[in-house]
Amino acid sequence: MEALTRVVADHAGVHGAAVTFLGLVRQLNAGRQVRFLEYEAYEPLALKAFGRIVDELTRKWPSAHVGVHHRTGRLELGEASIAIVAASAHRAEAFAACRYVIERVKQIAPIWKREHFEGGDVWIEGATADPDDDQARSAAERAACA
C-alpha cells in the first residue's frame, strides 16, 4: 500500500484527494464457509489489462492517477487480494476512478480465484473477459459515477 501511495504522491500538491480500496477475503460466500482463497493470473496479460484500465480512466478523468496491485497464491481470511489507490484534484474524480478500476479488474483482468470452503473447493467464474465490450465498460462507468 505504501508503494501504491507513492505512485500518487509523486504529484504532491496537485491532488486534493486520494481514495484507497482493499478487496478482502471474506469468510461467508454464497452460503459457504470459506477457509481460504487461491488466486491465479496470466501475469503478462493482467499487467496489460491494468494498463488498459488506466488508459480508459485517464480519458474519462484526466486529472486522476491510480496505482493497482493484485496478489496471487493462497490468501487467508481477512487478507487483501487487491489494493487500489486513486488520486485526483478533487474527491469526486478520485472516488470514481477508484471504483472504476475495481469494476474493470473484475471484468477484464485475467485473474481467477479458487474458493476452498468447508466441504470442498470451486473455481469462481464471473465475467467473460472482453476488453472491447462497450456495454461492460459503460456499466463500470455507471457504477463509478453512481
Place this chain on the structure above:
Amino acid sequence: MRVTVRLFARLREIVGAAEVSRDVTPGATVGALWQDLVRERPDLSRYERSISAAVNADYARMDRELHDGDEIAFLPPVSGG
C-alpha cells in the same frame, strides 16, 4: 507449424496441464485450435461460449490466424478482485 497453448484455472484442470504444444496447419485460427482441444477433452465444450483467448499475451478473437511459435491462452470467465 507448432504453437504453445496456455490454460488457466478450471481449463488447466480439465486438460491436466498448464501448457501444451500443438501442431497446426498454416491458416489455422484460434477457434480451430480450440475445437481441436474440445475434441480431445469433451469436458471443455461447456466453455464454448464463455472463454476468451489471447495470442502472445494480447486479447484476440477466435478468427485470428496463428503463426509458428505463437503462444495462445484460453481463459475461462475471470474472477479477480
